[in-house]
Amino acid sequence: MKLNNNKRTKGILLSSLIAGIIIAMFFPSIFKSKGLFEVSPLLGKEPPNFLIGEKSLHDVIEENKGKPVIINFFASWCQECREDRKKLAVLKDRFIIVGVVFQDERENVESYLKELNPYDYVFFDKGQTAIDYGVTGVPETFVVKDGRISQKFIGPLDILKLSKLVQ
Numbered sequence: 719m720k721l722n723n724n725k726r727t728k729g730i731l732l733s734s735l736i737a738g739i740i741i742a743m744f745f746p747s748i749f750k751s752k753g754l755f756e757v758s759p760l761l762g763k764e765p766p767n768f769l770i771g772e773k774s775l776h777d778v779i780e781e782n783k784g785k786p787v788i789i790n791f792f793a794s795w796c797q798e799c800r801e802d803r804k805k806l807a808v809l810k811d812r813f814i815i816v817g818v819v820f821q822d823e824r825e826n827v828e829s830y831l832k833e834l835n836p837y838d839y840v841f842f843d844k845g846q847t848a849i850d851y852g853v854t855g856v857p858e859t860f861v862v863k864d865g866r867i868s869q870k871f872i873g874p875l876d877i878l879k880l881s882k883l884v885q
Contacts, residue, residue: 827842
């Protein structure tokens with residue numbers, strides 16, 4: 719009987735050791751800053767173009783030369799997006815703000831924007847624009863300065879970082 723308990727104890731210890739090694743291998747990545755994922759191949763490049771009603775994004779950028787443009791991917795069902803709306807409303811006088819609707823219904827978005835609409839333009843994406851920008855979820859935000867993407871934010875906006883971009 720003692721031999722069986724000894725084998726079981728060794729098995730538990732070995733299993734625990736293996737589990738511990740596996741957890742240790744992945745543990746650092748659990749706490750990595752999302753900033754690491756905010757690096758984008760689009761940084762420093764002209765943003766992918768899309769139509770916003772009768773205008774293209776590039777038309778909007780050209781018409782507002784000198785004023786940074788925020789491209790904010792959002793959805794009415796996203797809680798973080800609701801918080802970002804308030805932050806964007808504060809920045810509205812310093813930026814042109816383009817909202818890109820991500821996987822949402824027009825009726826829901828219209829109701830959502832009646833509550834608070836910080837956007838100068840709203841574009842209903844059918845999926846291709848999110849793919850062009852490499853968006854995997856919402857909120858994701860890009861800042862265009864001098865016709866080039868200068869910053870990407872994943873998750874809630876950092877209003878201090880955004881304000882510094884204008885200075």
